[in-house]
Amino acid sequence: MMRRPLVAGNWKLNGSRAQTTDLVAASMRLADQHDEIECVVCPPNVYLQQAVDQATGSRLEVGAQDASDHEAGAFTGEVSAGMLGDVGCSYVIVGHSERRERHAEDDVLVAAKFAATVRAGLAPILCIGESLADRDDGRAADVVAGQLRAVVDMVGATGFGAGVVAYEPVWAIGTGRSADADAAQEIHALIRRVLAETDHALAERTRIVYGGSVKVGNAAELFSRPDIDGALVGGASLDAEQFTAIGRAAGARAHPE
Numbered sequence: 001m002m003r004r005p006l007v008a009g010n011w012k013l014n015g016s017r018a019q020t021t022d023l024v025a026a027s028m029r030l031a032d033q034h035d036e037i038e039c040v041v042c043p044p045n046v047y048l049q050q051a052v053d054q055a056t057g058s059r060l061e062v063g064a065q066d067a068s069d070h071e072a073g074a075f076t077g078e079v080s081a082g083m084l085g086d087v088g089c090s091y092v093i094v095g096h097s098e099r100r101e102r103h104a105e106d107d108v109l110v111a112a113k114f115a116a117t118v119r120a121g122l123a124p125i126l127c128i129g130e131s132l133a134d135r136d137d138g139r140a141a142d143v144v145a146g147q148l149r150a151v152v153d154m155v156g157a158t159g160f161g162a163g164v165v166a167y168e169p170v171w172a173i174g175t176g177r178s179a180d181a182d183a184a185q186e187i188h189a190l191i192r193r194v195l196a197e198t199d200h201a202l203a204e205r206t207r208i209v210y211g212g213s214v215k216v217g218n219a220a221e222l223f224s225r226p227d228i229d230g231a232l233v234g235g236a237s238l239d240a241e242q243f244t245a246i247g248r249a250a251g252a253r254a255h256p257e
């Protein structure tokens with residue numbers, strides 16, 4: 001089965017109105033010139049509406065970096081997936097390691113956010129990945145499988161919706177030290193096997209993207225592996241040229257020679 005490659009830019013706590021205008025314009029060109037891939041930008045919440053308005057009429061999709069597990073109520077500072085859908089977003093990153101670490105998000109909360117996102121009709125991008133200590137202890141596969149099962153066991157195959165899995169080894173995020181393609185492929189294959197435990201069709205259709213120091217120099221090699229269906233790009237997504245080149249490399253995966 002050919003899954004449509006997905007390249008998503010996670011801007012994190014970066015950007016401005018002016019930078020949003022520039023990056024969205026470049027990403028629109030990428031998305032419109034490469035309909036073999038799906039291209040998503042995830043700016044900070046305050047710039048989402050601006051990004052959606054600018055991207056209207058193009059193939060570029062807009063996503064948020066987080067959403068509440070609640071739909072509405074007394075939750076100061078939170079934004080619901082329904083609200084994100086209301087302003088035109090189609091994706092939500094859930095369970096990013098920076099939120100797991102800095103905001104004490106555990107597997108149960110991440111699963112609830114995932115479920116709330118699907119209920120609102122949006123596609124979650126579920127981030128999972130081991131720490132350096134986990135990897136050194138030989139527990140990478142167990143940790144990743146456990147983080148994924150926490151979500152799949154809660155939502156089931158139908159509740160998984162159009163969810164995407166992002167394998168992001170924590171030690172590779174923002175460090176310049178990407179997992180090598182074979183090591184990443186090994187974990188991606190494991191992720192697909194875990195999905196298949198619940199539903200074979202789910203495993204076949206779900207896109208599993210890699211994140212962690214993806215750059216122009218390593219993207220094509222990563223995308224050449226059978227279970228690496230694209231990338232969640234942090235730092236390099238703030239550079240229009242880099243992000244565009246990574247998107248093109250994902251396009252080459254869709255149409256191999």
Ligand code: PGA
Pocket residue numbers: 010168172173174175176211212213214232233234235236
């Ligand atoms: P990075 O971040 O590309 O800067 O390593 C990836 C991510 O955190 O999603």
